[in-house]
Amino acid sequence: MQEVSKDYDLEMFFEISEDFLCIAGYDGYFKRVNPAFLKALGYSKKEIFSKPIDKFIFPEDRTRTNTQREGLIKNTSLFHFENRYVTKNKNIIWLSWTSIPLAKDKLVYAIAKDITFKKQMEEERYHLLSNLHKRNKDLKQLSYRTSHDLRSPVNNIMALIDLMDISKIEDEDTLELISLLKLSTEGLKINLNEFVDDISQNDHGLLISLEELNITKCLETVRKSINYLIDCSNTTFKINFLDVNTVKFNKTYLESIFLNLITNSIKYTKPNHSPAIAITTKKIGNDIQIIFTDQGLGFDMDKDKKKIFGLNEKFHHHADSKGVGLYLIYNYITSLRGEIEVESKINEGATFIITIPN
Template sequence: MIRAESNAIQSHLDSFNKFEKFFDLSPDLLCVAGFDGYFKRINPAVCKLLGYSAEELMSKPINEFVFYADKNNTASARNELRKRVPLFDFENRYLTKSGDIVWLLWTSFPVENDEHVYAIAKNITYKKELEEERNLHLAELTKMSNDLKELTYTTLHDLRSPVNNLLSVFELLDTSKIEDSETQEYLSILKSTSESLKQTLNEYVTILNKKNENAAPIEKLNLRESLDEVLLSINSLIQNSHTTIDVDFSQLDTVNFNKAYLKSIFLNLITNSIKYVKPNCLPTISIHSDNKSGKKQLIISDNGIGFDMEKVKDKIFKLHQKFHNHIDSSGIGLYLVYNHVVNLGGHISVESKVNEGTKFIITFKD
């Protein structure tokens, strides 16, 4: 009988020692607090985080260690615990002995019989710092977006006025009095280019307005018609650079897309191909469509100077990234192309080698 009782006592002591070991070695903050607002017991993790000894932490009311801005809500939470209401996912801040602020996430259970609260806390300071950093970045991005939107509206507005004035001049101009056919042709090109520019500006204003309504207008577009509008607007550039453009839309002649976006894609990729031609070489551009395995694609390739894809990698579509020392390089064109595609659910990839040209493969959303 005595041996049985001794074994039971030993078993109880072993269990208690295991609990003590768990309590002391736990990386989480474990503590027992009284209804009087003082710590009654704490594990070493609490002391390590806050920088106080156990004696220091238990000698003062808990609220003296709480960050001043959280004292009231912490006191309110403690009152709820006194009413036997458990506390889950409660966050507050503590001041360490060195003056640093740490964020803790608490789960606490009151025990009515001995007026104690058993609590466990996790250090979530790193998480909170990440959230704060993310919120700061979001605020900065929001400001940048608003500034860019305002700048875009201003630019579009300011550009439309001189374009309208230029078109007014053409209306007043009596071309029948011009006998030189070459001059008439140049004036015709200049007028059509101005009209195209006006249309493009108006379309971008429409897009900006639609974006404020969280939607860019989507319509069924004929690839050839959209391309021809762009080619007409840069006809002089194409002729002066002696650029050859091969077009084949036999596999896919229409796509559901935004008209201004599609024209911008054609414009930026074609002018880039002309701009970054190899020395002593005439630009050759291939523009064709594909529709295989349910993928509707637009492929635009050239014979230009290309990119070192190992160096460029994912920077190619970033804003203000320049990979060639060209006087007209702004690092905006490919950024716009990328955003036009992905904003409407599509995908764009690049294949390129130095002095072997570049191929852009645009996959439209189904």
């Protein structure tokens, strides 16, 4: 390898470098700085050499910087040390230093990079995460309070049903309605209790519980809870769980997924048509797929594909539409490392393919 000539102008590296280069003395004064450093701070050479280095450092960083400087004087090199400098215009810039002491000359040779933009991004990220944490905490408290407070009226409804003397009721349709009302209320109470338990566990840092679930049983629990809605809408089901009928998942999540998909299919069925729902399962390698298909209004995938699982997104005119169900489904699945895809055409229904790692 050819050695660089000693006559080569190495001074140009100092003059043209975009990084900040400087030489400082053990006495705490700059001895030399490059043009990039002067430009960043906004001082002249006369100004930069006439004051101790401490005068240019942000006050809160001076003690920390002096501690590191003492190490340099003891012949300990410094790498990736970050501190703040104040420019002549009173702006604050962040610098990351690499400093090498030369004890025999009592000098420190240093290179600094301007990391102000990086620090601003980190600060913005910190504030965003802090705000997100607060919003999540507030939302969790609201959910806890709402679900907890709802248990009282639900218990009251159950008590009123129990007080009814059904022996005096002879009409079979009325008896069936009372039975359905009691069943739905009991289901609501169970769901509320499970929801409150899940929130309470998460407050203590516990993970969402997973268990081996019978898919058929979870689906039947949901169908019973909305049996009246299914009957009134003449909804038909085609179920095929022969390939696989168990999955390791959260019970509350799976039942909520079925509940939201079924009620959406009923809500957004085509005019003058009865809802028809097909649910099948497949084993794909180590993963399990639940495939849910309806014959409803469908989606305009060219227009709405990226918005389908967004919060408060609505795609059809319906008085009861809140734009929350699909958002919840997406978060239930992805929070447990699963995936969900949609295939759909307008007025040709929709197919939701849920992939759950097992």
